[in-house]
Amino acid sequence: MIKGESGKTPAGVSKRISGYLGLTALFFAISLVTLYFVHRFFSGGTIRIPEEFFSLPVFAGLFVLLVLYFLMDGLRLYSVIRAVGFRISFAYILRLVFVNIFISNVTPLAIGGGFMQVFFMCRKGMPAGEATAATSIRTLLAALVLFILTPIIIWFEPQEFSMFFHPNILYAITVISCLYLAFFWVVLFRIRLIKFLIFHVLYGLHTVKILSRKRFRSAFVKISRELRSFSGGFIRFFQGSPGWAALSVLFTALFLLLLFSFSIVLIRILGYSIPALTILAFQVVVTFFMYFAPTPGAAGIAEGGYGLLFAQLVRQNDITMLTLLWRFLTIYIGVFIGILIIYLELYRGEKEKKHET
Template identity: 45%
Template sequence: MKGQNQNFIDKYFNLKNSFLYFGLFLFISVVSLYYINKIYSEGSNLDVFLRFPVKIIISIFLLLFFYFIFDGLRLYFVLKTLKADISFWNIYKLVFINIFISNITPLATGGGFAQVYFLQKKGVPLGKSSAAVLIRTLLSAMMLFLSVPFILFRNQAMLNLLPGNYMYIYLAIFLSLYFLVFYLLIFKLRLIMKYIYKLFYFLKKRHLLSKKRFRKIILYIFKHLELFSEDLAFFIQGKKIFVFLSLIFTIIFLLAEFSFTFLILKGLGYSISFYQIITMQILVVFIMYFAPTPGAAGIAEGGYSLLFARFVAKKDLFPLLFYWRFFSKYIGIFIGIFDFFYLIIRGGIKDEE
């Protein structure tokens, strides 16, 4: 198992690749911010933040503190539902690793793998850790995606701001795939295992896998798929208080993320209803889910600017955009850099309790 873990970390968390992806994220982000500032913002200045009312600045930093805690709590209570024995402190450290890795990998695919890897280092089995990370992601994704149709029905004009003429079709397909995967993993696991077996048997028959390697891979995959499926079903039937807290902290986390824009707009002197801000940011996050760039860089800035340009003066658009990304992403990413490389250099997470 140690050799498999090492191969995993070498493949996904190679230092050279991590720096390369991070550099790409920085490059796209800087170019996007520069373009928006140059073209749309009429020479606005970032020092406007220093002129915010003191209570707004304090509120933003307090929100930032609890934002990371809420992010950790949503995964913590999913793990508690699955009866995984791990401290909140170790989960809290994974918050920053997830933010960092998710924002330097296309479609935010790496963050979940990173959390699964480090959860295993803390003794949480692969099936249980994979189920917990997937459930955490599904909870937030379903809440966001189920909200989009209602927002668009109530605000038909927003359809013109979104790319393509088939938004409802894309949304329906995406949600259907989410529920289909969820359904298959719980109720049709044997069907999945059957096709996995056929795939690897085909590779063995073509002499791309040895007989020994074939048996080893099949046994490993089947064992952890069964554990994974059991844990998904166990969550649904798990202790109701932990299921409830998982849902509540997912909602609170999302509201905290959306509140950065609300406070920044207050600091800039605008009075826009919290409901309007939530609806616009749900659409931004929805668009970001489909962005192929690391951390949705470029797509996030463009979508956010497009939606909020209707509500703020041009000179305020760039400060709003920059501080939204700074507090909701950039700070967590830079903390995650040090957290990630420190843990990688140490070879994993040691218990510090």
């Protein structure tokens, strides 16, 4: 453990890390309880551990897939940052990948990861508005794929999901997908409407004496400035560097393909010959619903939804192992690495503050 000059970890770092570790414990507690539920009710309390999992070729293949998965996650954000006109070293961006995995999986609705990435990008000299735009574009590119494909998959393959979704839920999914896309259309092309709404919200707070006139004006000016910066980041992405913008789309597609490929590889190792497109369809639907999970990192929803859907494809005694390995490879490893990196980054930040003072 890294210590300060007095031999102790800085108090600010210790407090933050303690908070994050508490959220991490909650995340894993929910995940483990749900895995037990999957094991008890979907697997009938049985589990099979194939010998193939312990072979060197399988370990090597999964390791390569994992490395590529993390690299593509970093490259998609790096390309977006370059497209909006900024340069941050890829090594630093790769650290932010694990920061995002860790924080987003221990905060409700996965909202914390992007904010923390913005915080660290600002430390590298990137304005908050552009940094927010970059992380938003990164998220939007992946969300577009999921929010477009999910309604199509469910409508064209209703027999695969009929036991889970009432027709009214299918309509709701379609409406939610359209609203999500409409929201980003407003952000892109109707930024004045957002400023108009924010002005009236702040003015309302001023009217009821929650904000003084001075704070009302300063808050609106500051928010307007960041919104212009945010909107400018989006504009530069689409108009500034088409090569980097195209690469960000490519790396996003590869990232999602690699993310979904873990299930394909694991199911193949278990000895099944299920069509890859069927597995991909199930994986898209599971990931879509994880976006709306209120629990930290979609814990519980992810394991339960995955087990529920994939129980249709594999035998009972394989579903627990499949679900556990899927979460371990795609999330748990990244969370553990992220804990270490966030500690080091926070410690470095505290040390720099002390030197400045």
